[in-house]
Amino acid sequence: MTSHLVFFVEEQSMEAFLRAVLPKLLPGRVFWDIHAFQGKQDLLRKLPNRLRGLARVLAPTSKIVVLVDRDDDDCRRLKKEVESIAAQAGLRAGSAQLSDREMINRIVVEELEAWYFGDWEAVREIFPKVSSNVPSKKQFRDPDAIAGGTWETLERLLQRAGYYKTGIAKIALAQSVGSRFDPNRCTSRSFRCFRDALREVVSEG
Numbered sequence: 001m002t003s004h005l006v007f008f009v010e011e012q013s014m015e016a017f018l019r020a021v022l023p024k025l026l027p028g029r030v031f032w033d034i035h036a037f038q039g040k041q042d043l044l045r046k047l048p049n050r051l052r053g054l055a056r057v058l059a060p061t062s063k064i065v066v067l068v069d070r071d072d073d074d075c076r077r078l079k080k081e082v083e084s085i086a087a088q089a090g091l092r093a094g095s096a097q098l099s100d101r102e103m104i105n106r107i108v109v110e111e112l113e114a115w116y117f118g119d120w121e122a123v124r125e126i127f128p129k130v131s132s133n134v135p136s137k138k139q140f141r142d143p144d145a146i147a148g149g150t151w152e153t154l155e156r157l158l159q160r161a162g163y164y165k166t167g168i169a170k171i172a173l174a175q176s177v178g179s180r181f182d183p184n185r186c187t188s189r190s191f192r193c194f195r196d197a198l199r200e201v202v203s204e205g
Contacts, residue, residue, distance in 0.1 A: 001061065002030070002061055002062065002063050002202050003029060003062075003202075004030070004063075005026075005030065005062070005065055005198070005201075006035070006054065006062065006063070006065065007064075008035050008047065008064065008066045009034060009043075010036070010042075010043050010067070011038070011170075012036045013173070013174040014067060016171050016172075017115075017175070017177065018178070019034065019175075020178025021183060024181075024183055025183045026198060026202055030202050035050070043068065044068075044081070047066070047082070048088065051085060052090070054089075054091075058091075063101065063103065063201055064086075064091070064102065064104070066082055066086075066106070067106055067108055068105070068107055068108065069110065069112070070110045072110075079107055098197055098200050099200075104197055106190070106194045109188075109190035110144065110146075110150060111150055111151055112151075113153075113154045114143045114190065115188050115191045116181075117134070117140060118186035118187045118191055119177075119182055119185050119186040120134055120135045121180075121182070122181045126180065129161040129163070130158060130163075131157075135187070144189050151170075183195050
């Protein structure tokens, strides 16, 4: 049974979000650490050495979780790239069963802000002047398929409602949304894939 998770994420906003959300998602007996990088390229560049170091000391009850934004990349190619890095470090990452893996790789489609669109109620608790009809509009029904960049789209909607006139403070926003975010309510498929993987590995056995 997995009792310790080590997360590698691209940036501090994802770290802030996870610190608020993971206590709602994981049972108290599961311990976790989060390591944030300075963007996607920094994560991919440093990941081989970080994984090689962990591979030597990883306990049987621990798993590594790597979260990478898809951005404009091909999702399957990006996933294979990260799994190849893990394999070269000596970690099992590509097997069919999550229970057999030492590292779990999940792609955020296309970036963290898509997960906010997946729980628009959480956003409206912080910013009540934004429209409640956003999730019902065609371009927002699928949070993972919002065109034009989810970060830019979210900023535009918030600014139209009178918030963040000088630009979004991403880390503070991640903390605020995360504190109100409901993992069971989010409609983003990439978040649900991440959520369900965590639930599966911590409930093994």
